[in-house]
Amino acid sequence: MKYIINKDQMTPKERMQAFGQGKEIDRIPCSPFLGESVAQTFGHTIYDYNHSVDVLVDVAVKSFETFRPDSIGFGPGLQGIPEAMGSGVVFTENNTPYISKPAISDYSEIGKLKPVDVYKDGRIHYFLEALKITNDKLSNEVGVGTSVGGPFTLASFLRGTDKFLRDLTKNKEMAHELLEISTQSVLNYIDAACDIGLSPGLAEPNASCTMISSKNFEEFAKPYLKRCMDRIVERTGGGSTLHICGKTKKIWGHMVDIGISNLSLDNVDDIGELKEAYGDKVCLIGNVDPVETVMRGSIEDIYTKAKECIIKGHDSEKGFILSTGCDIPIGTDPQKIIALMDAARIFGSNKININEL
Template sequence: MIKAGCYSDEMTPKERMAALLAGTPFDRIPCSINPSYHAARLAGVRHWECYFSAEKIVEVQLASRRIFAVEAVISGPGLHGVAEAAGSTVIYPKEENSPYISEFAIQEECDLDRLVIPDPWTKGRLPLHLAALQTLMERLGTEVPVTTNVAGPFTVAANLRGTEPFLRDLYHNTEFAHRLLQYALQSTLAYILEAAKIGVKVSIADPTASTSLISPRHFHEFAFPYLRELISNIKRLTNCAPSLHICGNTKKIWTHMADTGAGILSLDDTIDLAEAKAAVGSLTALMGNVKPTATMFLGKPADVIREAKECLRKAYDNPKGYILALGCGLPMKAPVENVHALFQAAREFGRYPIDPGRLN
């Protein structure tokens, strides 16, 4: 199998991504994947140490770049960090499991009135990420994008209130729901303001806003306005439109997602990239959507390459650009060989000029 680095790139990942977003020529399709857990294991770092140490975050991201030649490095509060800084309790397992919330900050409506906007330099684990981002910018910022990942306001609100109570609020206490969403937005922006001073880019995931959980009408009323305001501020602060990922079949809200101002829509593997290209490809770049479980975890390198070629065939000519990636997060136990295979596919089959015949 061809490993990362066996194909010579003419551009750095930072140059490539800037060209894609600007609509100017670039050498090949970018590949976006975050194999932090795998890099930690290969570098001898216990994955849970990164939850508590900026130095370990940096060590693992440097290992990701060295081992896999990742095309971006990342550190950020993710889905839980802003809610944790505001008062929710997050458990960080030492086993091979993802963090989860054990107690929500807002049990009663009056609890919201007691909350203040968390200081990104003192609350929760936000300071760890800001410190890691500063070091990553110093070490790698000239060659690869340094990115911080945040949850969208709808997901932050759910992580402060609890998903089921918050979804009930949408029906029975709409004024409170909007107040909570505004608090979630402002808390996220407080972190973004400090991250932007470091010079990083931003990615947004808003999985609780999925139409698997809420209707398109509720998305437009409760998720869209706050995402649009968040993205507008990110563009103002960073001079770059963020990416936006929402889990599940987002077909009914593609136009809304594009109208948020996001520069890239990251699409779940339930989505047909060709359909998305036809619907919103003239409005935004697309990213995705190799299957994380069926292909990356359960498949072989040949399966990864085959599916990556299918994704390339459907979306390489998207008018606003295309990035090869997964449909969602990389499973912790996915084989390392499959990670290398995805990068291989981008380097071997995504190089311009692309020959569509090689993608069949």
Template sequence: MIHQKDKMTPKERLQAYFKKEEVDRLPFTISLGEPSAKFLGISSFDYHHKADSIVETEVFCFNRFGQDGISVRTGLHGIAEAMGSKLSFAEKGLAAVEIPFLSLEENFQKLRPADPHKDGRLPMFLEAIERLQEKLGDVVPISAGLPGPFTTLSSLRGPEILMRDLHTQPEVAFKWMDIIMESFYAYIDEAAKLGVGFNISEPVASQSLISPRMFRTYVKPYLKKCVDRMIEKSGRKPSLHICGQTQKILRDMTETGVGTLSLDNAVDMEKAKIEVGNDICLSGNVKPVETILHGTKEDIFNEVKDLVKKLHDNPKGYVIAPGCQLPMTITLEKIDMYAEAARKFGKFPIEFDLD
């Protein structure tokens, strides 16, 4: 189960790398999910609703690319859906919130924690995690991907209304967040029983949407509770991704207790390395659209090479990764180029005069 172009399995590599032992190359990841289903002729709708489709897709991608991690994600709205929000699903596209549960005043007193064994698609996600763990868990780390609590509140209330609430009735937001946290604890507990780690995506906490002060008030405390629960139940620190610009909250993100910060291409990685590199592993931030989707092979190689040159000596480690999820229109060939670049420039000993 070692990829033909590697000398170690992902689990062997990651365990050795973070112990500062000898490895064949830097770890790399690919943020795929729904966009990869089309490679097997599977619709996005089926990927969203069938454990078989998730497992088949993720096994195919791992066998082809040999990336250093597989994540089964609930999607940004999966917890909110399980708590009552209605989603819409395209045959080729991402899920979207059609009716936020808390956009209707009649539901204010009906909000309840989700049961991971019964509500929404949570049972299906757990099934896919369990099956992937059985198939590939000895070789590559499997993780459960979750939205952050604040993003989940946005999916329950609606982003525009939520932003107004934070100024006019913040006490209501706090009340709802407490209920949301019970859903997170329940899902974390069940996923951890399957022996997997976690990653968190909290895009609504981007500096493009809220201020650092609001982040520290409405986001950071709840992320910290999630991270603490994940570490308690799994023994592993999760990773955290927040889309867009996060330069002013890097220290706050680090203080949540996560093990890795996945940074968008809007962030200056050298500045991030200076600010928090002594305390946390950094991951990112190859441009997913401008470089991987629309760029040439040379563009992809040059950007990966530049990031490796800047980050390979980060004190707590560096994982080559896209700055965010790859777009729906991504092709196999472009991901192959990205994986080839990661192997070429991440190979130890690191050499920067490679063509």
């Protein structure tokens, strides 16, 4: 089938500013999850991406120039703060870094944990420096943001995920003590990001309904996430984005209660159901399958699935941003990412009657 790819009439910055004000825009915004997954596209290893300010900036700038997403950003990932606090992290040349050893094996060691100093500990300062440079280079055309792992995920990486999940039942008091330390570390990163003019988002994958019950989310994740979002609101004047991988339908209400402005939905859930339930309260982001559709699918598959998302989400009261349900996988053909962006131009243009799609 032949498609008409409508040319953008606005810069990403113009589009998102108008979008935020409820004004007419030329097309539905689109911001796939990029970051380290596209480092190889621009001639860099994943290892170098995580250890070089120059590489971080180069990947961000070239990602914007190549794909023209409606926002660009990166952060220390889920491993950055745990590593800075003493957890072991393995960096291979071209795969996602992973936690190899928790910072503490027993709560008798909790005294050695201190909230992270983002300017001195680990690699966090690389990301802050690179974000400032990137913002200086791109902010005239596109909004630059950052994200950081939430307190629950950080705590699980400091303690060891299996042990920490057992603690929610068997050692609640110490789990909360560890979460207090984790929360302060996340707040320290939030403050540093806000100091350079950015609004940080939060990612809390280990707190999904795939991992814990909604009851445990309410007790062990929600209050700490709320403190983080409250700080973002205090520093920036508005809420930010929360992404939780996996199934989250049972905790959508809790996620909204945290004070977020944007809810980023994993592809395992239905964005149409989210719109019906909470589209009047938060902007929806999502949720094309990054693996089966974007990486492994054809261009036609990407257009089809993106169109489905647009049909379901385009009229959400608080807005809709087309995106992937999680990170674009490492090794994805860049033409597939361009196809997702083009889907917003084909099916999300203000020239299109959505009822005719």
